[in-house]
Amino acid sequence: VSGEVPISARKKLDKTGKDLQIWHEFIDELSDAVRQLLSKDSRDQKIRQAVREAVEVIASAFTSYRERNNIVIEIEIPSTITTPPMFLAQLYSIITNLLTNAMKWVMFQKDRRIRFEGINIENGIEIKVLDSGPGVSKEIREKVFEPFVSYSTPNLELGTGTGLGLTIVRNFVTDANGTVEFVDPPEGWGCCCVIQFEDE
Numbered sequence: 001v002s003g004e005v006p007i008s009a010r011k012k013l014d015k016t017g018k019d020l021q022i023w024h025e026f027i028d029e030l031s032d033a034v035r036q037l038l039s040k041d042s043r044d045q046k047i048r049q050a051v052r053e054a055v056e057v058i059a060s061a062f063t064s065y066r067e068r069n070n071i072v073i074e075i076e077i078p079s080t081i082t083t084p085p086m087f088l089a090q091l092y093s094i095i096t097n098l099l100t101n102a103m104k105w106v107m108f109q110k111d112r113r114i115r116f117e118g119i120n121i122e123n124g125i126e127i128k129v130l131d132s133g134p135g136v137s138k139e140i141r142e143k144v145f146e147p148f149v150s151y152s153t154p155n156l157e158l159g160t161g162t163g164l165g166l167t168i169v170r171n172f173v174t175d176a177n178g179t180v181e182f183v184d185p186p187e188g189w190g191c192c193c194v195i196q197f198e199d200e
Contacts, residue, residue, distance in 0.1 A: 045087075046085040046086050046087055047085055047086075048082040048083060048084065048085055049082060049083045049086060049088055049091045050079065050081070050082055051077050051081045051082065051083060051091070051118050051125070051127060052075060052077040052078065052079050052081060052118065053079070054088070054091045054092060054095055055075050055077060055095055055116045056075065057092070058092060058095045058096050058099060059073050059075070059099065062099070062100075062103070065103070066103070069103075069107065069112065070112055071103055071106060071112040071113075071114065072112065072113045072114070073099075073113075073114045073115070073116070074113065074114070074115040074116070075115075075116045076115060076116065076117045076118070077116055077117065077118030077127070078118065078119075080120075081118040081119070081120065081125050081127075082125070083125070083176060083197055084124075084176045084177055084178070084197050084198070084199065084200045085176070085200065086172070086175070086176040090172040090175070090176070091172075093168055093169075093172060094168075094169050094172050094173065094195070095116075097165035097166065097168060097169050098129045098169060098193060099114065099129075100165070101165060101166070102114045102129060102131035102133065102191070105131060105133030105134060105190075105191065106131050106132050106133045108133060108134060109132050109133060109134075109190070111132045112132060113130075113131065113132045114129070114130070114131045114132075115128075115129075115130045115131075115189075116128070116129055117129075117130070121196065123198055123199050124178075124196060124197050124198040124199045125196070125197050125199075126194065126195070126196050127194070127195040127196075127197075128192060128193070128194050128195075129192070129193045129195075130185060130186070130189040130191065130192050130193075131189065131190060131191045132189060132190050133190045133191050134190055134191070135185060135190040135191040136182045136191055141181065141182040141183075142181075144166050144182070145166045145167055145169075145170045145180075146167065147164060147167045148164065150165075173195055173197075176197055177197065177198050177200060178195055178196055178197040178198065179195070179196050180193065180194070180195045180196075181193070181194055182194075
């Protein structure tokens with residue numbers, strides 16, 4: 001029967017099959033991320049959380065998506081960097097929102113890079129999320145944290161922004177005695193988000 005199907009139709013069927021496989025892989029990845037966010041351990045108690053480990057968990061949930069779209073993630077965070085006491089689910093949510101935002105924006109570039117950096121600073125830690133996207137202009141750097149404000153474009157797999165992601169990020173960061181803001185990126189990068197937590 002397959003021999004009777006026109007070549008053009010077979011090509012369309014092949015493409016449809018590949019698209020379905022991509023969606024299947026992405027749903028599996030998303031399910032893993034959601035399971036991490038909703039797991040009992042992640043909501044059990046407020047303790048110091050290892051930042052690098054959390055970034056690796058969330059980044060791995062999007063491995064297939066990143067590989068298909070040639071997105072490179074660099075993690076420059078010592079394993080000793082930990083947050084103040086907070087729920088693991090909160091840290092996962094912060095990382096997930098910042099990572100998916102970055103992945104949406106780097107899709108507009110040929111150079112698709114995202115880097116997580118973490119260092120100890122006086123009386124706390126600093127986490128930077130850098131990406132090679134177009135960046136956030138100074139005029140809207142505070143506005144993007146307001147509820148229901150979204151400047152991201154629809155993404156078939158990552159979804160259309162609800163305008164709540166960065167609001168959630170700021171709320172969770174503030175809850176842990178921290179600050180979050182967009183700043184001028186260093187040379188070679190388009191966007192830079194900085195989170196600082198004070199030691200308790």
